[in-house]
Amino acid sequence: MKKNGTVTKVLRYIGAHRFWLAASILFAGVSVALTLWIPLLIGQAIDCIIDKGQVDFTLIKGYLFKIVAASLATALLQWLMNTVNNKITFEVVRDIRDEAFCKIQKLPLGYIDSHSYGETVSRVIADVDQFADGLLMGFSNLFTGVVTILGTLVFMLMLHPGITAVVVVMTPISLFVARFISTHTHDMFKLQSETRGEQTGFIDEMVNHQKVVQAFGHEAENMIVFDEINERLAKYSLRATFFSSLTNPGTRFVNNIVYAAVALVGALAAINGSITAGILSSFLSYVNQYTKPFNEISGVITELQNALTCAGRIFELIEEPAQVSDEGNAELSDVRGEVTLEDVSFSYLPEVNLIEHLNLSVSHGKRVAIVGPTGCGKTTLINLLMRFYDVSDGRIGVDGNDIRDVTRRSLRRNYGMVLQETWLKNGTVRENICMGKPDATDEEMTAAAKASHAHSFIKRLPQGYDTVISEEGGSLSQGQKQLLCIARVMLCLPPMLILDEATSSIDTRTEMKIQDAFARMMKGRTSFIVAHRLSTVRDADMILVMKDGHIIEQGNHTSLLQKGGFYSRLYYSQFDG
Numbered sequence: 001m002k003k004n005g006t007v008t009k010v011l012r013y014i015g016a017h018r019f020w021l022a023a024s025i026l027f028a029g030v031s032v033a034l035t036l037w038i039p040l041l042i043g044q045a046i047d048c049i050i051d052k053g054q055v056d057f058t059l060i061k062g063y064l065f066k067i068v069a070a071s072l073a074t075a076l077l078q079w080l081m082n083t084v085n086n087k088i089t090f091e092v093v094r095d096i097r098d099e100a101f102c103k104i105q106k107l108p109l110g111y112i113d114s115h116s117y118g119e120t121v122s123r124v125i126a127d128v129d130q131f132a133d134g135l136l137m138g139f140s141n142l143f144t145g146v147v148t149i150l151g152t153l154v155f156m157l158m159l160h161p162g163i164t165a166v167v168v169v170m171t172p173i174s175l176f177v178a179r180f181i182s183t184h185t186h187d188m189f190k191l192q193s194e195t196r197g198e199q200t201g202f203i204d205e206m207v208n209h210q211k212v213v214q215a216f217g218h219e220a221e222n223m224i225v226f227d228e229i230n231e232r233l234a235k236y237s238l239r240a241t242f243f244s245s246l247t248n249p250g251t252r253f254v255n256n257i258v259y260a261a262v263a264l265v266g267a268l269a270a271i272n273g274s275i276t277a278g279i280l281s282s283f284l285s286y287v288n289q290y291t292k293p294f295n296e297i298s299g300v301i302t303e304l305q306n307a308l309t310c311a312g313r314i315f316e317l318i319e320e321p322a323q324v325s326d327e328g329n330a331e332l333s334d335v336r337g338e339v340t341l342e343d344v345s346f347s348y349l350p351e352v353n354l355i356e357h358l359n360l361s362v363s364h365g366k367r368v369a370i371v372g373p374t375g376c377g378k379t380t381l382i383n384l385l386m387r388f389y390d391v392s393d394g395r396i397g398v399d400g401n402d403i404r405d406v407t408r409r410s411l412r413r414n415y416g417m418v419l420q421e422t423w424l425k426n427g428t429v430r431e432n433i434c435m436g437k438p439d440a441t442d443e444e445m446t447a448a449a450k451a452s453h454a455h456s457f458i459k460r461l462p463q464g465y466d467t468v469i470s471e472e473g474g475s476l477s478q479g480q481k482q483l484l485c486i487a488r489v490m491l492c493l494p495p496m497l498i499l500d501e502a503t504s505s506i507d508t509r510t511e512m513k514i515q516d517a518f519a520r521m522m523k524g525r526t527s528f529i530v531a532h533r534l535s536t537v538r539d540a541d542m543i544l545v546m547k548d549g550h551i552i553e554q555g556n557h558t559s560l561l562q563k564g565g566f567y568s569r570l571y572y573s574q575f576d577g
């Protein structure tokens with residue numbers, strides 16, 4: 001993303017807080033004006049000391065009172081300005097995080113599947129924090145720096161235009177040095193930010209799958225990969241810091257030359273009598289105040305380079321194309337559960353065909369089992385039915401409605417889904433079971449838990465249904481987490497069901513009870529059952545045997561065994577010996 005485009009987007013977010021922005025500028029302007037007034041007062045006080053015994057103490061007291069009052073007012077205004085700047089910065093950060101998280105909810109699953117979770121988290125958390133730090137420094141130093149430079153120029157012109165000309169002529173040297181260095185730091189900060197995201201993604205992956213890593217003794221290999229990423233991050237960070245650290249000493253060197261030149265010219269002018277000692281003192285103070293913001297701004301530019309790099313990564317996420325909008329589409333209601341697939345084709349990658357010309361018709365209340373070897377398209381078919389992905393060609397219909405013509409929310413509300421991979425949110429057992437039906441009564445929730453055989457172990461938890469569990473399930477076993485997911489669906493009882501290896505983590509005895517519960521639940525409901533253990537699908541009304549994205553066999557368990565084809569070989573291979 002181009003830097004200028006990123007700046008424009010950042011300014012758009014800041015513009016939403018224009019009232020506080022105006023207040024910050026006002027506080028900055030008044031505080032700088034008071035700050036610049038103080039050297040003038042000091043110079044006038046010095047001129048009250050003419051010679052030994054010729055000191056106007058009355059005027060000096062008046063000047064000292066004004067200096068103290070101006071200093072106190074400046075401190076108050078700077079505190080107000082910093083408070084306002086913090087408010088603007090963190091509200092902008094809040095807005096960006098809101099928009100980024102909202103976009104994640106709308107991103108197609110293709111993006112989520114193709115990007116590391118940790119890298120995405122890094123954009124929303126680490127990059128936004130880095131952006132906030134740079135933006136806060138920009139607000140704190142940039143406004144006051146620019147106003148100070150303009151204000152000191154005005155005061156210096158009022159005191160002595162000739163000496164001011166010396167300052168103005170030498171200023172571009174400082175600007176050139178700062179710009180030359182800052183342009184070379186942006187690329188380094190970009191590499192640093194990208195590598196930080198890569199490292200976050202790798203750490204997230206390894207922490208989440210540490211059991212597998214240790215089970216296969218892969219710790220040493222992971223350390224090699226991590227060390228390589230960490231070494232690159234250290235190298236890019238060192239280079240970025242090195243280049244950025246040149247800015248301040250470079251501009252300070254130029255500013256010291258400016259100060260020396262002004263001191264020399266001013267001293268000669270004082271000797272000639274064109275200015276007083278007090279004015280020269282004020283002038284030298286103004287030169288210090290004039291050059292100081294260049295040092296601060298050069299530091300700000302360094303931080304802004306990093307902040308803009310991070311902002312660019314955030315905006316890349318925010319501007320990712322969202323899934324096709326279904327606004328204005330009809331609501332799917334009064335669903336019977338008649339599902340049709342007409343000449344459906346789909347592929348995750350354009351050059352790799354997965355499902356081609358698939359046709360299927362499922363009547364209301366039928367139980368359809370989908371079996372086949374790994375990679376044949378079973379889970380992909382489920383993703384298409386739920387419209388997690390849209391078909392490349394063809395049409396999927398529910399009760400005669402093309403699912404692309406109805407809202408995703410209404411479509412998915414009519415499906416109950418239990419996956420092999422369990423997911424529980426941070427919250428109580430009650431909140432997890434009632435996720436699909438928040439207004440369910442305690443009686444309905446308990447009935448669903450009993451039907452899924454989860455009630456007995458829930459009652460043994462410390463607070464029963466009010467026990468708080470984490471995303472990982474805490475002390476719950478994998479099978480217990482699966483039972484909670486099953487109870488979640490049994491509470492909703494939608495007209496269509498999808499069971500994707502739903503009992504894979506449950507012991508055989510409990511599975512028999514669950515299968516009975518499923519049988520009652522599936523009665524009168526269109527059900528799709530994905531299974532690897534073929535013993536669990538023998539009672540299905542229809543078994544679809546998939547291979548390489550095609551349905552190669554279709555029928556019930558008995559007819560497929562009598563046929564002696566691929567299903568028969570697959571079935572008997574599971575019981576061989």
